[in-house]
Amino acid sequence: MLAKPVGNVPEGPGLSYEPKWDGWRALAFRQHNGVYLQSRAGRDLGTYFPDVVEAVCRAVAPGTVLDGELVVWERERTDFSQLQRRVTAGTDREALVRHHPAHYVVFDLLSAPPGLPLLGKPLAERRALLTSLLADAPAQVTLSPASTDVGQATEWLHTWTAAGLEGLL
Template sequence: MLAKSVDTAPEAPGVVYEPKWDGWRAIAFRRPNGVYLQSRAGRDLSSYFPDITEAVSEAVPAGAVLDGELVVWEGERTNFSQLQRRVTAGAQLPALIGRHPAHYVVFDLLRAPPGRPLLDTTLIERRALLEQLLADAPVSLTLSPQTTDLEQAVEWLHTWTAAGMEGLMIKRLDGRYEPGRRGWQKLRAYRTTEAIIGGVTPTIDNPQTLLLGRVDQHGRLRYTGRTSPLRPPQRTELASLLTPHDPTSEAKHPWPQPLPAAWPDNLSSHNHSPTPRSPQRS
């Protein structure tokens, strides 16, 4: 089940709020012979998270289907890059798991043991069954917090973002689980900061995205990521403000062209954006 974005958190009877975590959405199928972890895109994640499949296998009876978020904690906040490293770790995966074990933050139950379908039951009923199911689960299987108090949800939004919370999920307690439908709502948390426009794609005359940078403690301009696609009025306005870097000037542009694929995103702990290719520097 999916969610549509909203600008404010509605306050209404029968509405519940949950944290939106910075991780990978995954459904866990507890089968008689083990556990299958499936990503939102339908990809098999089981081999990358043996610590989670083992925990689900030991704590959850066969026939259950869970919905939740895979996260990795580093210190007091989640680290998205450690999730990504699971896919490329290869033979180093056991060592990586030892240093950065994963957690599965569960927020819904789609089937109850031994296989009873719950899609047509209400969220409040599914939540009660989920709480019973995870009552004695290990810490790696975490029941996602939930509240009907908007003030508490707003407090989460203001204080938990530093720990890796991306926003709020808003759901109806009487709602059924509808796969593929945007029947939930999500309110994203935003941070603001100043950045330098170091380049654009594809051209300065038609800037569709901006390549942003920030100056580090040594005075070097570091690439930090790209913006979302600009709307046509924004492109027109920016085209009149941007000027290309003069390669003959004494002031050298600090970025290579095109940008190397391995450039990190230093603005946040991870980079959700695609790596820009062949940008025009400004």
């Protein structure tokens, strides 16, 4: 699903807000033999983000499918160029992974262990399961904040842009 720009933060009953991070959208499929990290276009990203693959492998059990955003932090803000460098780095990739670790900011749980599909469940239910699932996750696998408070969302929009927030979802 792609975000669409709007002029104002929408308000109304049943709405939930989340930051839109400046990164790459990715699905993480936790399998018995590891993690398959897939781009929105269906490409395998695991080679470029071995640090995220390892962190997801430690964070969740097989059968889990996560939806989130890959980001690299540089001086308290996201750095999109560091994501791009991972793809073109070649033999320098290991140094990039060490010096500029990537993080996976997770916002949805599509399947829960041991492979229970959740797409038919309400977002609030998936979010509650995701919060519990990531309670002890390593720092590289982070739960994206969410709020039903339009004031909180508006504050994020106005104050978090310096940290790499592109907008709200």
